[in-house]
Amino acid sequence: MNSKQRDIPAPCSSAAWEVQTVCEMIDRQDPRDVYLEIGSNIGGSLWAFGRHMTKCATLIAVEKPGARGRDPGGALEQLQGVADRLEAGCGYQPRIVLGDSHAAETLASVTEMLAGRKIDVLFIDGDHSLAGVTGDAERYLPLVRSGGLVIFHDCGLPTSGMKSRVIRQLTACRSVWAKYAADRRNMLIQEWCGYGMVWNGVPAGRKDGQDER
């Protein structure tokens, strides 16, 4: 582990180039004051993407606790550590919602935290089943502002050597992304499992600076 890696409180479960490209797309969003992430695990993407939001931005992380709320592997503790560091060291306003993203009370908690604001960047990386990704998109996409960036993880094409479980997840995430990407400004990048992006309400062919607000 080199000194740069030691400074990362939690690694993001993606290829570095993929993360960097998504970060560049987040940097181009204006405004970028409200971030919602579904599926945070140990906080890798919260750290990687959250720090590309404006200082003081609200960063909401939804994560489903283990059975009976247990945290056997210490993932929630790590996630809390990332949130603490974002708040203390960087001035962000991280908020962790522990719950099933599909549950009505989780949506209600997120809506309450938004306090009437719309989401500028939404990242969907929770339940990777077809029903799970579909449900997350249907619940949380209406909370995204027009022109806001919606990011789906694991949208790439299967490559040789991938396990059948991973291929199923990629196929599910890609099909949901493709549904929202049709006729909208979109981007699909892949080095490993890939990210699919959609600019909410922005017709295909629009460029930066032409986003609808």
Ligand SMILES: C[S@@+](CC[C@H](N)C(=O)[O-])C[C@H]1O[C@@H](n2cnc3c(N)ncnc32)[C@H](O)[C@@H]1O
């Ligand atoms: C692939 S990991 C997320 C990785 C993280 N976004 C990153 O890139 O560093 C998926 C996470 O989603 C969580 N998850 C799965 N189903 C969920 C649900 N229904 N509601 C909330 N979180 C869920 C899992 O517990 C797991 O931590």
